[in-house]
Amino acid sequence: MKLERLISMIYKLLNHEVLSASMLAEEFQVSPRTIYRDIDVICAAGFPVISYQGNKGGFGIMDGYKMDKSLLGSYDVASLITVLGSLSSVFEDERAQGTIERLQTIGTEHQTPSLTVDFETRRTDPDALPHLRTAITERIIVRFDYINAQNERTTRDMEPVRLHFKYGNWYIYGYCRTRMDYREFRLSRMMNLFLTRDTFQLHDEVTKEAGSSNTAWQDQVEEVVIRVGPEALAEAMDQFHQMDKQFHDDGSMTMRIPVYRPLKARWLWSILLSFGSGAEVLEPIELRSILKEQLQNTLKLYEVI
Structure with missing residues (x-):
C-alpha cells in the first residue's frame, strides 16, 4: 500500500504546482508526518521535489520536469483520457481518475480535445x-x-x-x-x-453461436422492406443506418432490413410505429397486419366514452 501511495503522490505532484502536506494527508488518509516521510523517500528516489514555505506553501515538482513521453503519443494519451474520464464519471471510479492523472503527465499541455464520449445513463438506475x-x-x-x-x-x-x-x-x-x-x-x-x-466461482462459458445453432438462427432471418417518406428520413437513418438504402426522385427512400423473426420482434414494431405516417411496411405482408392491429388497439384507448 505504501508503494501505491508513493506512486500516486508522484503523479499528483506532477499534475499540480503546489500541494500542501495537510491536503495530501487527507487525500491518502494518513498523518502529515507520514507525508513528510513519503516526500523524503520520493526525493531519495531522484524526483526533484521542492518545498514551498508560507500559508500557501507545500510541495511541488521542479519546473520543466516531465515524465518520459516515448510510451504513448499525444493523440493516444488524449483519447485515453477522454474515454477514461467518461467511465470515471459513470462508475465513480477513483482508480480510473488516478490513471487519468498519470496519463496527464505525459500528455500535451493545453491540447484542445478532438474526441468526446458520453456514456448516457438516463435509461438506467444511477446506482x-x-x-x-x-x-x-x-x-x-x-x-x-x-x-x-x-x-x-x-x-x-x-x-x-x-x-x-x-x-x-x-x-x-x-x-x-x-x-x-x-x-x-x-x-x-x-x-x-x-x-x-x-x-460465486466462474463457470466455463459456452458459446451458443457455435455449431449448428448459428445456422438455425440465420435460417429465421427475414428481410423487412419499408418505404420511408421525406419527413422521416432522419429518424430512419438513425435507427437503421447501415441497412441497404435506395433513394427515390420524390425524396422518399426504400430500406431493406434483415431481422430475426420479424413477426415476433416487438422492438421492431415499436420503431416502425414511432415513424407514424412517415414510413410504410411493404414486406412481409403479415407484418403490415400486425402493425395495423397494434394501431387499432391504440385507437381504442382514446375512443370517447
Whole structure:
C-alpha cells in the first residue's frame, strides 16, 4: 500500500504546482508526518521535489520536469483520457481518475480535445452500474426483477461477468441461476437490483453461436422492406443506418432490413410505429397486419366514452 501511495503522490505532484502536506494527508488518509516521510523517500528516489514555505506553501515538482513521453503519443494519451474520464464519471471510479492523472503527465499541455464520449445513463438506475461493477470485480451474486421482451416480469439471481455498452444502451452478461444458463440483460429493464451476500466461482462459458445453432438462427432471418417518406428520413437513418438504402426522385427512400423473426420482434414494431405516417411496411405482408392491429388497439384507448 505504501508503494501505491508513493506512486500516486508522484503523479499528483506532477499534475499540480503546489500541494500542501495537510491536503495530501487527507487525500491518502494518513498523518502529515507520514507525508513528510513519503516526500523524503520520493526525493531519495531522484524526483526533484521542492518545498514551498508560507500559508500557501507545500510541495511541488521542479519546473520543466516531465515524465518520459516515448510510451504513448499525444493523440493516444488524449483519447485515453477522454474515454477514461467518461467511465470515471459513470462508475465513480477513483482508480480510473488516478490513471487519468498519470496519463496527464505525459500528455500535451493545453491540447484542445478532438474526441468526446458520453456514456448516457438516463435509461438506467444511477446506482446500477457501480453496483454491477463491484459485483463483477468481487464475484458477488446479484438479484433483480426483469421485464423481458414478452413483457413478463421475473426475479433473477445472476453471476455477473461483464458489462457491455452497445446500441446506445448498457447490458450485463452473466450466468443466470434462474435459467441455469448464460444470459444478457438490458439494464433499462432491470428493477430492484441489489447485491446479495453470496459469492460465486466462474463457470466455463459456452458459446451458443457455435455449431449448428448459428445456422438455425440465420435460417429465421427475414428481410423487412419499408418505404420511408421525406419527413422521416432522419429518424430512419438513425435507427437503421447501415441497412441497404435506395433513394427515390420524390425524396422518399426504400430500406431493406434483415431481422430475426420479424413477426415476433416487438422492438421492431415499436420503431416502425414511432415513424407514424412517415414510413410504410411493404414486406412481409403479415407484418403490415400486425402493425395495423397494434394501431387499432391504440385507437381504442382514446375512443370517447
